[in-house]
Amino acid sequence: MAQPLAEVLTRLRVGNQNFIINFYQQHREHFTHWADLNHQLPAAEAHELLRAVLLEFYDQVADGRLTKLPEDLRAHLYSMAYERIAAGKSAAVLPLAEAGRRQRLLVLFGYLGADCQKVLMYFYFRGYNFEKVAGKMGYANATVARLQKSSCLRTLYELVGRGPAPQASAAAPTDL
Structure with missing residues (x-):
């Protein structure tokens, strides 16, 4: 890379995505060939995978x-x-009961409000600490974020306890 690594990180942290865009343009065809050769991914799926990986990388840098x-x-x-490819393949071999349970949880997750969904995603899937969640959500401090996460998790738990989820095709309310 022509730019010093420290400069690249600094630019990424302040939102300059030129490095990411240039990397995508320079490596897209090689990545597509690699994905086809090793994983039999069509070009369109390989391009999407590379974009997703680059965005994940950008988030990791921006979040520290x-x-x-x-x-x-x-x-x-x-x-x-x-x-990501391996995770996708292993998800396909889940036992039917576990796949059904996860699908039900996903439907119930859709019944939570947008803020609750974000808080739980930030904490559980992106691994943010409460200070980071508070900053992302605009909360006053980490304690507020912790209380909000607890409240959202309690709401999801109550939804799970109510019994079978509504049909996935039914429109979920935006908040409870």
Whole structure:
């Protein structure tokens, strides 16, 4: 890379995505070939996967989860892509009961308000601490974020306890 690594990280942290865009343009065809050769992914799916991995990488840098660029960035990003592919394949072999349970939880999750969905996603799936959640959500402090997460989780738990989820095709209310 022509730019010093520290400069790249600084630019990414302040929202400058030129490095990401340039990386995508320069490596798209090679990534597509790799994805086809190793995972039989069509070009359109490979392009989407590369975009998703680059966005995940950008989020990691912007959030401070990644504090220095890997020595071999391309290998790091390909590894992230491989993990996504592997996760997709392992999800396909879930036992039917577990797949049904997860689908039900996903439907019930849709019944939570947008703020509750964001809080739970930030905390459980992105691994943000309460201070980070508070900053992302505009809460006064980490304690407010913790209380909000607890309230949202309690609401989801109550929805689970009510019995079978409504049909997935039914429109979910925006908040409870």
